[in-house]
Amino acid sequence: MPTLFTGGAVVTMDPELGDLPRGDVLISGATITAVGPDLRDHPDAADATVVDTTGRIVAPGFVDTHRHAWQAQMRRTIPDVGDLGAYVSSTLGRIAPAYTAHDMYVGTRLAALTALDVGITTMLDFSHNSRTAAHSDSAIRGLAETGIRGVHASMGPHFGTWDRQWPADLARLRSALPGLVTLRLATLATAELAGPALAYGPDLAAVARDLDIDVSVDAVFGEASSAAILGWEQRGLLGPGLSLIHATGLTPDAWRAIGATGTAISLAPSSDTQIGLETAIPAIDEVLGAGVRPGLSIDVEVALASDMFTQMRVLLAVQRMRAVGSPTSRITTRDVLGFATLDGARSIGLGSVTGSLTPGKQADLLVVEAEAVNTMPLNDPIGTLVLGADPRNISTVLVAGRTLKSDGHLNGVDLDELRREVTASRDAVLRAAGS
Ligand SMILES: [Zn+2]
Numbered sequence: 001m002p003t004l005f006t007g008g009a010v011v012t013m014d015p016e017l018g019d020l021p022r023g024d025v026l027i028s029g030a031t032i033t034a035v036g037p038d039l040r041d042h043p044d045a046a047d048a049t050v051v052d053t054t055g056r057i058v059a060p061g062f063v064d065t066h067r068h069a070w071q072a073q074m075r076r077t078i079p080d081v082g083d084l085g086a087y088v089s090s091t092l093g094r095i096a097p098a099y100t101a102h103d104m105y106v107g108t109r110l111a112a113l114t115a116l117d118v119g120i121t122t123m124l125d126f127s128h129n130s131r132t133a134a135h136s137d138s139a140i141r142g143l144a145e146t147g148i149r150g151v152h153a154s155m156g157p158h159f160g161t162w163d164r165q166w167p168a169d170l171a172r173l174r175s176a177l178p179g180l181v182t183l184r185l186a187t188l189a190t191a192e193l194a195g196p197a198l199a200y201g202p203d204l205a206a207v208a209r210d211l212d213i214d215v216s217v218d219a220v221f222g223e224a225s226s227a228a229i230l231g232w233e234q235r236g237l238l239g240p241g242l243s244l245i246h247a248t249g250l251t252p253d254a255w256r257a258i259g260a261t262g263t264a265i266s267l268a269p270s271s272d273t274q275i276g277l278e279t280a281i282p283a284i285d286e287v288l289g290a291g292v293r294p295g296l297s298i299d300v301e302v303a304l305a306s307d308m309f310t311q312m313r314v315l316l317a318v319q320r321m322r323a324v325g326s327p328t329s330r331i332t333t334r335d336v337l338g339f340a341t342l343d344g345a346r347s348i349g350l351g352s353v354t355g356s357l358t359p360g361k362q363a364d365l366l367v368v369e370a371e372a373v374n375t376m377p378l379n380d381p382i383g384t385l386v387l388g389a390d391p392r393n394i395s396t397v398l399v400a401g402r403t404l405k406s407d408g409h410l411n412g413v414d415l416d417e418l419r420r421e422v423t424a425s426r427d428a429v430l431r432a433a434g435s
Pocket of ligand 1: 066068126218219245299300
């Protein structure tokens with residue numbers, strides 16, 4: 001049955017369609033059929049379920065281009081983390097080896113449910129605790145069961161004993177992906193953190209090429225990563241199928257190589273600033289200077305917020321602060337909303353699938369309360385989405401046409417049962433980690 005969302009402020013993020021102060025969105029099955037000022041006479045609208053969105057904003061779902069979902073039951077365990085080394089030694093060194101396959105499922109599912117609740121319809125799960133094939137299977141199941149558009153980006157663990165099944169196991173994973181889940185290869189920029197096995201280079205590039213999947217590279221920062229980027233450029237390993245995460249403190253030559261090849265960038269504004277990654281300054285001016293539109297990402301819930309509003313606001317504030325008194329122009333609320341939606345989708349190879357309310361794309365959309373106490377009266381939909389709204393205002397979330405949140409509540413989720421499962425998993429991990 002088609003559904004017609006009617007009478008809301010429609011923010012399409014599609015440059016050709018623009019924004020409609022009052023408009024309709026028609027979906028049929030998993031797909032957006034039409035967007036326009038009045039679709040009541042559209043042939044497909046005749047038998048449609050009509051949803052009145054007066055006083056609300058209809059917008060594309062957010063796209064999180066990098067989060068380590070398995071850690072969700074450990075969220076906010078190190079809220080005042082000192083630096084990258086403190087995170088690596090605690091969460092990756094001590095906690096990660098204690099995870100069973102079941103714990104991977106619990107954490108990943110919790111992160112995906114939280115993402116849906118805060119309006120993130122696409123989440124790239126940089127799953128870097130793939131200690132066994134079962135760990136990967138459980139992480140994928142945790143994504144798929146929620147109905148989110150999940151990208152499972154698979155990487156072996158940094159420390160501890162593991163089966164060494166990665167990256168060979170990617171071929172098996174690729175052959176049996178459930179639901180909306182897609183696959184990427186996940187890797188690190190250099191051998192600095194965890195040795196050469198996890199570092200991107202010709203061997204891992206060949207694995208990805210053979211499987212016809214794209215690559216996400218984490219921990220891209222500083223001189224060593226800049227040198228690595230120049231090496232990848234010489235070997236023809238840069239390009240839009242490669243997404244570099246963080247990108248703080250890179251050299252001008254590395255940015256030249258990124259721009260020349262159209263390599264994708266995922267910024268993690270709250271991670272860079274709060275954990276203090278390299279310069280701790282999100283590389284927004286550098287990436288725009290290179291002619292690339294970045295995606296945004298949440299990174300680690302152990303130390304950071306879980307939602308995209310935080311990322312948009314941190315980035316907006318930091319960039320505009322830096323630009324005062326400098327020749328750089330200041331970015332806008334529309335820019336950051338683009339990074340959080342369409343640009344993010346493009347940066348992980350899903351630009352033709354999601355990220356904007358465009359007919360033919362998947363129906364991944366949000367209905368946001370715009371006449372609530374913190375959003376009334378609605379004067380500027382984009383300003384409201386970026387600066388005014390917060391997760392409580394996201395009343396409805398659809399992914400591929402399926403309603404996963406309605407009337408402000410996740411559908412089919414028993415919160416008491418979820419809490420019991422999450423708490424039991426957290427306690428088991430902490431016991432196994434010896435704390
Ligand atoms: Zn990361």
